[in-house]
Amino acid sequence: MHQAALLGSAVKDAQKYGWQIPQPVSHDWATLAESVQNYVKSLNWGHRVQLQDRKVKYMNMKGSLVDDHTVRCLSSRGKEMTVTARNILIATGGRPKYPTHVPGALEFGISSDDLFWLKETPGKTLVVGASYVGLECAGFLTGIGLEATVMVRSIALRGFDQQMSRLVTDYMQGYGTRFCWDCVPKKVEKLPSGLLQVTWTDSRTGQDHQDTFNSVLWAVGRAPETGTLNLQQVGVELDGDTRKVMVADDERTSVPNIYAIGDIAQGRPELTPTAIHAGKLLARRLAGLSSQLMDYSNVPTTVFTPLEYGCVGLSEEEAERRYGKDKVEVYHAFYKPLEFTVAERELRQCYIKVVCERDGDQKVVGLHFTGPNAGEVTQGFALSLRCGLSYAQLRDSVGIHPTCAEELTKIYITKRSGLDATVTGC
Amino acid sequence: QQLLGDKSEVYDYDLIVIGGGSGGLACSKEAANLGKKVMVLDYVVPTPKGTTWGLGGTCVNVGCIPKKLMHQTALMGTALQDARKFGWEFSEQVSHNWETMKTAVNNYIGSLNWGYRVSLRDKNVNYVNSYAEFVEPHKIKATNRRGKETFHTAAKFVLATGERPRYLGIPGDKEYCITSDDLFSLPYCPGKTLVIGASYVALECGGFLAGLGLDVTIMVRSILLRGFDQDMANRAGDHMETHGVKFLRKFVPVKVEELEAGTPGRLKVTAKSTETDEIFEGEYNTVLIAVGRDACTEKIGLDQAGVKVNPKNGKIPVNDEEQTNIPHIYAIGDILEGKWELTPVAIQAGKLLARRLYAGASLKCDYVNVPTTVFTPLEYGSCGHPEERAVELYGQENLEVYHSLFWPLEYTVPNRDNNRCYAKIICNKLDDNRVIGFHYLGPNAGEVTQGFGAAMKCGVTKEQLDNTIGIHPTCAEIFTTMEVTKRSG
Numbered sequence: 001m002h003q004a005a006l007l008g009s010a011v012k013d014a015q016k017y018g019w020q021i022p023q024p025v026s027h028d029w030a031t032l033a034e035s036v037q038n039y040v041k042s043l044n045w046g047h048r049v050q051l052q053d054r055k056v057k058y059m060n061m062k063g064s065l066v067d068d069h070t071v072r073c074l075s076s077r078g079k080e081m082t083v084t085a086r087n088i089l090i091a092t093g094g095r096p097k098y099p100t101h102v103p104g105a106l107e108f109g110i111s112s113d114d115l116f117w118l119k120e121t122p123g124k125t126l127v128v129g130a131s132y133v134g135l136e137c138a139g140f141l142t143g144i145g146l147e148a149t150v151m152v153r154s155i156a157l158r159g160f161d162q163q164m165s166r167l168v169t170d171y172m173q174g175y176g177t178r179f180c181w182d183c184v185p186k187k188v189e190k191l192p193s194g195l196l197q198v199t200w201t202d203s204r205t206g207q208d209h210q211d212t213f214n215s216v217l218w219a220v221g222r223a224p225e226t227g228t229l230n231l232q233q234v235g236v237e238l239d240g241d242t243r244k245v246m247v248a249d250d251e252r253t254s255v256p257n258i259y260a261i262g263d264i265a266q267g268r269p270e271l272t273p274t275a276i277h278a279g280k281l282l283a284r285r286l287a288g289l290s291s292q293l294m295d296y297s298n299v300p301t302t303v304f305t306p307l308e309y310g311c312v313g314l315s316e317e318e319a320e321r322r323y324g325k326d327k328v329e330v331y332h333a334f335y336k337p338l339e340f341t342v343a344e345r346e347l348r349q350c351y352i353k354v355v356c357e358r359d360g361d362q363k364v365v366g367l368h369f370t371g372p373n374a375g376e377v378t379q380g381f382a383l384s385l386r387c388g389l390s391y392a393q394l395r396d397s398v399g400i401h402p403t404c405a406e407e408l409t410k411i412y413i414t415k416r417s418g419l420d421a422t423v424t425g426c
Numbered sequence: 427q428q429l430l431g432d433k434s435e436v437y438d439y440d441l442i443v444i445g446g447g448s449g450g451l452a453c454s455k456e457a458a459n460l461g462k463k464v465m466v467l468d469y470v471v472p473t474p475k476g477t478t479w480g481l482g483g484t485c486v487n488v489g490c491i492p493k494k495l496m497h498q499t500a501l502m503g504t505a506l507q508d509a510r511k512f513g514w515e516f517s518e519q520v521s522h523n524w525e526t527m528k529t530a531v532n533n534y535i536g537s538l539n540w541g542y543r544v545s546l547r548d549k550n551v552n553y554v555n556s557y558a559e560f561v562e563p564h565k566i567k568a569t570n571r572r573g574k575e576t577f578h579t580a581a582k583f584v585l586a587t588g589e590r591p592r593y594l595g596i597p598g599d600k601e602y603c604i605t606s607d608d609l610f611s612l613p614y615c616p617g618k619t620l621v622i623g624a625s626y627v628a629l630e631c632g633g634f635l636a637g638l639g640l641d642v643t644i645m646v647r648s649i650l651l652r653g654f655d656q657d658m659a660n661r662a663g664d665h666m667e668t669h670g671v672k673f674l675r676k677f678v679p680v681k682v683e684e685l686e687a688g689t690p691g692r693l694k695v696t697a698k699s700t701e702t703d704e705i706f707e708g709e710y711n712t713v714l715i716a717v718g719r720d721a722c723t724e725k726i727g728l729d730q731a732g733v734k735v736n737p738k739n740g741k742i743p744v745n746d747e748e749q750t751n752i753p754h755i756y757a758i759g760d761i762l763e764g765k766w767e768l769t770p771v772a773i774q775a776g777k778l779l780a781r782r783l784y785a786g787a788s789l790k791c792d793y794v795n796v797p798t799t800v801f802t803p804l805e806y807g808s809c810g811h812p813e814e815r816a817v818e819l820y821g822q823e824n825l826e827v828y829h830s831l832f833w834p835l836e837y838t839v840p841n842r843d844n845n846r847c848y849a850k851i852i853c854n855k856l857d858d859n860r861v862i863g864f865h866y867l868g869p870n871a872g873e874v875t876q877g878f879g880a881a882m883k884c885g886v887t888k889e890q891l892d893n894t895i896g897i898h899p900t901c902a903e904i905f906t907t908m909e910v911t912k913r914s915g
Contacts, residue, residue: 003512003835003836003839004509004512004513004514007505007508007509007512007514008509008514010502010505010506010509011505011506011509011514011516013502014499014502014503014505014506016526016530017495017498017499017502017526017527017530018499018522018523018524018525018526018527018528018530018638019499019502019503019506019520019521019522019523020520020521020522020523021506021516021517021520022516022517022519022520023516024516025514025515025516026514026515026516027513027514027515028513028514028515029513030513031511031512031513031515032512032513033513035511035512035513035839036839039838039839144513271895271898272898273895273896273897273898273903273906274895277895295893299895300894300895300897301897302897302900310897338491338494338495338498339495339498341534342495342498342530342531342534373870373873375897375899375900375902375903376870376873376874376900376901376902377873377874377876377877378877378897379874379877379878379896379897379900379902379903379905379906380874380875380876380877380878380879380880380881380902380905381876381877381880381881382877382894382895382897383877383878383881383886383890383891383894383905383906384877384880384881384883384884384886386890386893386894387881387884387885387886387890388884389880389881389884393880393883393884394880396792396883397797397876397879397880397883398768398770398771398774398792398796398797398879399770399876400770400797400798400799400807400872400875400876400879401485401490401768401769401770402490402491402494402872403799403872403873403876404873405872405873405875405876405877406770406872406876408876408877408880409770409876409880
């Protein structure tokens, strides 16, 4: 759906490049939703085929623990059975949280679980929450021509580098997404017209405000599905705050033959590739083929907002916390993607930041990039970080021209110098 | 102001740079930053068609920049079709206007030309729009467009004159054909085009012209992208063919005749097969020659300075400090013998040279593991060795080649190019499975390849690659989960 939004921008930009497109240009949700849903279903099918090919028995049943070697399985029609196993892996992930203290939240709001499966357009949407889920959804809704508002309780992209987070939201505001900063929803009511009326409080002024929306999307966090698994009764310990499963370095829970990976495991990144990799390594260890543990450090990620943000390693704040501001050197640059120039697009938030140890080799401890194709740009640099990339090696790398990624090999202005970090020319 | 130089000679300048392209400008700016008195001479000899351009060299004016913008324009054509599958609704009557694109591209280039002039002025580099030639080892003659001559001396010189497209030497080539020097500022749409050549220039230009909706044929004498990994080159070519570019393989042009003058006119091309007696005749609006580039070292008086030039190709041999056989004369960029013809390499070489000359630095330009990208419709990024070269250097048995086809997520909904995109890495088994070749055929190849280039500079091994977590969903992540070897079949 983010791709659909990007293509919308491409349709606009194309005209500056000579493509003659008779107006009007409009977007039809139903076509998009159907295409996306069909593709997802093909993936579901693909997974079933793969499991079958590898002789993995797949049961579409809800599992819960009876004891440390027994699992109870419940089908949607109420049929029950038990299976026993030498080892048990819990990988039940998380589901979106609903703010149940807000009247009307459950009855009238939707979550990301629903958004991608809507048959009809969500229309004018209020997205509550400024996690990457909230921003990404609000971003693509704006991109396909819908009116989207993000309601933020305090900060956006908690846990991410906050300077980068601001660049992302600044861009979105220029892009057309509205933001309600420092606001918390109070209640959601349904009007006779079918529209939803949301009342919220501006925590700066204490004043209440109201507006109507077609949809309210809750993106206030995700919670693990541990409630119905019967974990604690079997002795699997959960974290007091998050209710996630406590795990050791080898993914083992407090019960020796029970493991947990993915979003359900405490302290792990909530990312698909880490879950996949952890799962593979665990399987190899259980099969006695290897003793290799999963390395969760320097895991790269990308936020697919209208201006994408890719990063790996530490945020500037975290680096300063760990090493002390004096021991950190931050190189940065504002750059201009070539494809935005002719299209006359907003360039002020395209930015690169490389956080290094100040002494010695100036090892790179964090790398941050906002711009088009941020995921593609960041992947190779994440690999470089794993290889111990230093600032000198980065500068020694020859750029590929013309790309956005090459700007990473050219950065030389430090934050410390106070100089203007705008890149000029070729 | 007269300055003291070597041997108590008095020279006008510390440094004269001949050529205001990527290398020349980088070197002159860096030298000026280090407090030296610098002159840059840049002069564009008009093409046979009369095309000329401003300061900045090939990359800015008739290379990387306009190429990428036009390639981007062509990609947008595909994006418009994809957009419909993602729910965008607009008239089927979409067409492309060449003049709008050309004007937008040329305006942007004009802003870059201007930017360079300002930048040189700010740094007190004396820029002269004149053609430079050596008359003595430390003296050049500068001739401006009106024929006025001036003379200048310097302690040191840097040659950065770059290259220009080669013609075929057949009847009608200079009279009727164009080259990349003309294409990017062509005032009219080229129409039905024949591209002669199979260099990246030929494939990139043929590729974007086809993407704009034009009828394109590419005439190839033997192989595609000589010097590049041939399997990757052929995959890129196959993709173009699938998408409507016609290839005339194993033909060489014999003559070009004008059937009708015009903008564009109509040209008749006669070609002969390299293998049989077959003669080919075709009619085109435009013939674009892209069979290679020649170094601009012939007419700059190098014999007067004693600089040795390779007579076969006009290139200048240098040592690893970019020094020619004449100690006070250096050379950088496309004119160098045996080095990469790439803007970032020229820039890097120019900067490091200035630092070695004037700041006591010792760092030399590292020409190993230089990443590049060919901006064909399906882009090809690479770093390190082509497979053939790796086999030659290390022996097949000492290599492990991992490979994978992949389908970018953005292609799934529009349902195109399934199993076209391809990733390949070549590892040296004798050296910890170090990655010595990286090859990627897919969208945004430049953006993908850059970081892997940096990793190769750090000596990345297959194990480090396997332990790196992928970013999902991207194309680049394919490299973090490559398990299938060519050896396994």
